[in-house]
Amino acid sequence: MSGMSEGAETTELRRGVLGPCVLALLASRPRFGLELVRDLSHADGLLTSEGTVYPLLNRLRDAGLVTSRWVHDDTTRPRRYYTITDQGRESLVAFRADWSAFTAAVDGVLAVGADSGRSRRVRQASGDAK
Amino acid sequence: MISALDHPLVAGYLRELDDALAGLPAADAAELSEQLRAHLLEALPPDADEQTVTAVLAALGPASLVAAAAAGPASGPDRGEARRDPPLRRTVTSARRLPATVWLSFAAVVIAIGLPSGALIFWHAQPSLEFYTSTAWWSQVDGAHVVETRAAGATQETAPIRPGQIQGFVVTIYNPSDMTQFITGNANPISPGAPVAAQISVSTTGAVQEIGTPHAVTYRAGGGVIPPHSYRWVRVLWRSDRCYLEDGGSQGVTGLLLRVRVGWITRTETIELPAEFAITSTAATTHADAAYCRNRQPTP
Numbered sequence: 001m002s003g004m005s006e007g008a009e010t011t012e013l014r015r016g017v018l019g020p021c022v023l024a025l026l027a028s029r030p031r032f033g034l035e036l037v038r039d040l041s042h043a044d045g046l047l048t049s050e051g052t053v054y055p056l057l058n059r060l061r062d063a064g065l066v067t068s069r070w071v072h073d074d075t076t077r078p079r080r081y082y083t084i085t086d087q088g089r090e091s092l093v094a095f096r097a098d099w100s101a102f103t104a105a106v107d108g109v110l111a112v113g114a115d116s117g118r119s120r121r122v123r124q125a126s127g128d129a130k
Numbered sequence: 131m132i133s134a135l136d137h138p139l140v141a142g143y144l145r146e147l148d149d150a151l152a153g154l155p156a157a158d159a160a161e162l163s164e165q166l167r168a169h170l171l172e173a174l175p176p177d178a179d180e181q182t183v184t185a186v187l188a189a190l191g192p193a194s195l196v197a198a199a200a201a202g203p204a205s206g207p208d209r210g211e212a213r214r215d216p217p218l219r220r221t222v223t224s225a226r227r228l229p230a231t232v233w234l235s236f237a238a239v240v241i242a243i244g245l246p247s248g249a250l251i252f253w254h255a256q257p258s259l260e261f262y263t264s265t266a267w268w269s270q271v272d273g274a275h276v277v278e279t280r281a282a283g284a285t286q287e288t289a290p291i292r293p294g295q296i297q298g299f300v301v302t303i304y305n306p307s308d309m310t311q312f313i314t315g316n317a318n319p320i321s322p323g324a325p326v327a328a329q330i331s332v333s334t335t336g337a338v339q340e341i342g343t344p345h346a347v348t349y350r351a352g353g354g355v356i357p358p359h360s361y362r363w364v365r366v367l368w369r370s371d372r373c374y375l376e377d378g379g380s381q382g383v384t385g386l387l388l389r390v391r392v393g394w395i396t397r398t399e400t401i402e403l404p405a406e407f408a409i410t411s412t413a414a415t416t417h418a419d420a421a422y423c424r425n426r427q428p429t430p
Contacts, residue, residue, distance in 0.1 A: 033169050033172070049192070055162060055196065058158070058200070077168075
């Protein structure tokens with residue numbers, strides 16, 4: 001892939017899957033901002049800038065996949081909790097199915113590439129030995 | 131009560147953030163700013179040390195990156211431009227974020243520059259004085275000896291030179307502007323009958339008691355005012371020089387060059403005359419003063 005650095009590829013991939021990952025976390029239970037960010041950060045390499053999660057949350061809300069509401073608790077400061085909507089759950093289910101097929105297809109192609117690369121190295125090594 | 135947001139590093143980050151978000155719709159920018167402030171309040175204890183603050187801010191990412199993420203996905207061809215406000219609204223949004231002191235300073239500069247500039251433009255834009263209906267030779271002697279000639283659509287009124295005598299003419303001048311114009315003098319260095327500037331006087335009233343007899347009004351020597359949308363008699367006089375014109379020579383004026391003050395500016399205005407006022411010499415005047423003029427050579 002000429003003209004696209006390895007870092008840019010990873011960034012694009014990460015950006016593409018971050019939304020479904022947020023939906024997946026919210027599907028288990030509502031979370032407030034910092035909590036959601038921390039949980040995403042636990043997934044190694046998924047989140048490079050915590051601040052970018054908030055624009056993403058706002059876009060998911062604008063798309064109707066997430067709602068937010070303020071919760072006032074006597075013991076903690078007021079927090080804005082994010083909750084997945086039914087539309088968000090449907091979107092997540094659809095993504096999971098697509099993702100499985102997608103990763104299987106990509107894994108298959110990458111495996112073929114890896115095999116051919118290994119064969120070429122073997123042939124080259126054989127030629128060098130002659 | 132001190133909060134984590136008061137930490138200098140946090141405050142600096144939030145300022146950068148607000149600047150970076152200036153291009154977003156105001157509601158989006160406000161919401162994102164509030165979310166990140168809440169994040170920082172949750173992540174940082176009020177007494178957080180510098181190392182902790184630095185780590186939290188680093189994890190949050192540069193303010194510009196957050197703003198770029200809010201503007202839209204960078205992978206798209208428009209890089210989020212569709213989500214951004216139109217340029218005019220972005221400018222207005224940015225302007226609203228400026229402190230009041232900046233606006234006051236800006237207003238002071240605008241007033242300091244704008245008012246004088248506006249006044250200058252206004253004064254310069256005022257229309258010039260113009261000729262208004264009547265002319266007459268000042269002296270009845272000249273009036274009686276004037277020869278009027280017409281050629282190629284132009285009219286010339288020629289009077290014989292009367293060496294050493296006061297000669298001249300009067301015209302009515304109209305001020306079409308909305309401001310009083312003050313005639314301060316003559317901008318023409320010579321007059322038809324002498325190599326000196328003619329004296330300019332302005333009537334104190336606009337009364338025309340009898341057309342062609344301007345002597346009925348009072349003049350103010352050295353200039354005078356013409357109120358807006360009014361007219362005044364302007365008198366142009368000189369003492370004719372007997373050595374100025376050779377035998378058969380003549381000189382005239384087709385326009386008055388006047389120095390006129392409008393507001394605080396003084397400009398030169400040219401008033402086109404309906405006829406050329408000219409002075410001519412005759413052999414008699416030339417011969418009579420030949421000896422005198424020889425002594426005065428060279429004549430300018």
